[in-house]
Amino acid sequence: MIALLLANADGPIQNLSIFDPVSPPAESIRSLSVLVLAITAFIFIAVEGILIYAIIRFRRRPATGSAAGANAMGPALSPEAGRGGTAGETEPPQVYGSKPIEIAWTAAPALIVFVLVLVSARTLWEVNVPPPQPKEKDNALFVTVVGRQWWWEYQYDYYNGKPIRAVGTDGKETDLPVITANELHVPASAGGVSRRVFLTLKSADVCHSFGVPRLAGKTDLIPGRVNAMWFQTDQPGLYVGQCYEYCGTQHANMLIRVYVDSPDVFEAWLANERKPAVEDLEVRAGRSAFLGQSCVNCHRVRGTPARGSYGPDLTHLKKRETLASGMVDNNPVNLLAWVADPQKVKPGCLMPAFGLSDRDRNNIVRYLLTLR
Ligand code: CUA
Numbered sequence: 019m020i021a022l023l024l025a026n027a028d029g030p031i032q033n034l035s036i037f038d039p040v041s042p043p044a045e046s047i048r049s050l051s052v053l054v055l056a057i058t059a060f061i062f063i064a065v066e067g068i069l070i071y072a073i074i075r076f077r078r079r080p081a082t083g084s085a086a087g088a089n090a091m092g093p094a095l096s097p098e099a100g101r102g103g104t105a106g107e108t109e110p111p112q113v114y115g116s117k118p119i120e121i122a123w124t125a126a127p128a129l130i131v132f133v134l135v136l137v138s139a140r141t142l143w144e145v146n147v148p149p150p151q152p153k154e155k156d157n158a159l160f161v162t163v164v165g166r167q168w169w170w171e172y173q174y175d176y177y178n179g180k181p182i183r184a185v186g187t188d189g190k191e192t193d194l195p196v197i198t199a200n201e202l203h204v205p206a207s208a209g210g211v212s213r214r215v216f217l218t219l220k221s222a223d224v225c226h227s228f229g230v231p232r233l234a235g236k237t238d239l240i241p242g243r244v245n246a247m248w249f250q251t252d253q254p255g256l257y258v259g260q261c262y263e264y265c266g267t268q269h270a271n272m273l274i275r276v277y278v279d280s281p282d283v284f285e286a287w288l289a290n291e292r293k294p295a296v297e298d299l300e301v302r303a304g305r306s307a308f309l310g311q312s313c314v315n316c317h318r319v320r321g322t323p324a325r326g327s328y329g330p331d332l333t334h335l336k337k338r339e340t341l342a343s344g345m346v347d348n349n350p351v352n353l354l355a356w357v358a359d360p361q362k363v364k365p366g367c368l369m370p371a372f373g374l375s376d377r378d379r380n381n382i383v384r385y386l387l388t389l390r
Contacts, residue, residue, distance in 0.1 A: 039232055044231065047234075050137055152181075154178075157212065157213045158177075159205060161175060161215065163219050163220070168268035170202075174198075181195075185292045197331040199331060201275045206281065206284075207252040214250040218246055219246060220239060221239040226272065230259030230276050233251060233259075234248065254283075260273050260274055268366050268367055296389065298388040304381035308386070309322060314326055329369060332389060345363065
């Protein structure tokens, strides 16, 4: 047990706190949260304070020592005092209607709500920036995010004003965009140059919600609708998030990993992603097994006849650190388990077990491991 805890302590830090922002939209959201928490905490303390004061101050006191009790109630009590037997059972003065109090407790909450509306509107304004037109030398990255049951598709559209196009096996640009899954790589702002990231959010099936708390708030991905969000940070690292809208069985395993790389690392990563899949003659058997099976109906491996677009693009699968939308590490053991029976790893996911022979399965995994 202790070994397990220690092992976990060494693992990646999964910071999902909105109070630790590294990007302007997340900072706006934190400021708003702190302000709202402060206002509501003040109201809570004031209301509860008055309530507790009233409970103690005007509690029913024992009849003995009634003189002190009656005195505490004040002379206003006297009309009632005559009625009920002992002083302990007398009623406090009954107040019916008070214009100043009515005005005060209508105006004060209205004012508070008005202030909250204003600050919320300002925050929305800062967070919900519609993506601008990509311009030459704007240092901005434009990515289309497609939510799918239960993984994320990332389509790289523009970087620094230029459209991102995949390169064919002949070395020429194709008209295909660069598509990857589950792990979003973006450049960090550096050297005084801000590199903003604009996401266009769509859904291929049901409602999802994209959220990485330290970078930006949550935004829904709704079928038939296009939403947007943006962020920008100068702190490279891994930022985690998840789907925030219940979208079916594996909603909880629709994890998001955003890798903020230094600009050089990001550009090298993107250059590699643009290339078609490597052709390794050593894994010819696996390649033809892969191409001969129904894998190709759902998956694309650029540069091969596999052109499916229903499942994740596998052109550079080995460059991803995790499988199944962040559920497990991308290593040979997990990959083999996945290819053998995805339902054991992620029950309910849309990839069935294909009942491959041991030989085909091993060969296919060997082939997939070469897709760097
Ligand atoms: Cu996708 Cu919840």
